[in-house]
């Protein structure tokens with residue numbers, strides 16, 4: 001597709017990821033001749049800020065993708081399962097944020113810093129954007145994997161409420177207000193008290209691991225192109241508005257030291273190494289990561305229990321690098337000459 005500017009559709013434009021998608025396209029001056037904002041019939045007619053003006057939301061339907069060059073999907077898996085093939089048949093390249101297509105062998109699962117080459121072969125016209133927790137972890141692992149090949153990952157996450165969508169953020173805020181006022185907390189989205197609490201907030205998968213945990217296992221192997229990588233995850237929802245954090249322990253096929261890991265991470269694509277763990281504000285934090293592009297890596301230490309292994313703390317904005325930015329970066333790498 002060699003063009004100077006593109007017709008871009010965003011399916012799910014009114015959601016947490018969709019709104020970030022519009023902001024990201026605008027901030028990065030993505031060459032757009034027309035933006036088509038799509039959502040459910042609930043939002044048809046709503047106006048969203050874009051390009052210094054406003055764009056009117058249209059109801060998603062089978063004809064929405066006529067003339068569209070690039071279709072960015074963030075409207076949930078069932079919408080993607082139904083409409084991504086329709087968009088592809090209309091000639092659009094689909095970049096899908098949902099889980100619908102990620103493990104399909106004919107759909108590349110892409111993080112530009114790790115495997116952008118995979119995006120060039122897309123038999124179904126669909127490229128999948130990985131799960132947010134997986135994206136930030138593999139960006140941090142990539143330079144280490146290239147040097148010493150990752151063998152085993154033990155990861156615990158601290159995931160923000162925006163990872164569950166806009167309504168979940170509103171639930172956290174109303175629960176927090178009710179708690180502070182001494183009123184009864186009535187959850188509307190979370191399966192219980194989210195304010196001042198941590199939750200296991202996903203559906204059950206296999207072997208007592210949650211669906212979210214299994215995504216981290218399977219997607220990491222697919223993106224890194226190494227089915228032998230062992231991934232042992234525990235995912236946890238915390239009362240943070242935006243920005244996922246992860247404590248990551250990594251063992252390699254040869255010994256790695258924290259000093260070597262820091263050398264490899266310093267200047268790695270997409271990574272900001274924060275090297276002064278005990279100085280205020282100098283370690284990765286979701287509050288300061290929110291609204292920014294990088295994957296922040298800090299607290300890189302030699303593991304005390306396993307010789308030759310390292311530990312690190314990895315933070316990124318889940319709506320941005322974990323979703324919208326990653327999708328826009330894929331589109332840029334494929335179609336935009338800079």
Ligand SMILES: NC(=O)c1ccc[n+]([C@@H]2O[C@H](COP(=O)([O-])OP(=O)(O)OC[C@H]3O[C@@H](n4cnc5c(N)ncnc54)[C@H](OP(=O)(O)O)[C@@H]3O)[C@@H](O)[C@H]2O)c1
Pocket residue numbers: 011012013014015016017018038039040041042043044060073074075076077079097098099130131132162163164165166167318319322323
């Ligand atoms: N949040 C994250 O950090 C994150 C990260 C990676 C991937 N994702 C994935 O991205 C997708 C969207 O997540 P989100 O957090 O943005 O959710 P959200 O805030 O709940 O937004 C959902 C969006 O989908 C639209 N939608 C829902 N049902 C629809 C239908 N039947 N037809 C057309 N549009 C429909 C909604 O439109 P209305 O406003 O009209 O209801 C809204 O625009 C999900 O698949 C999620 O797994 C999210």
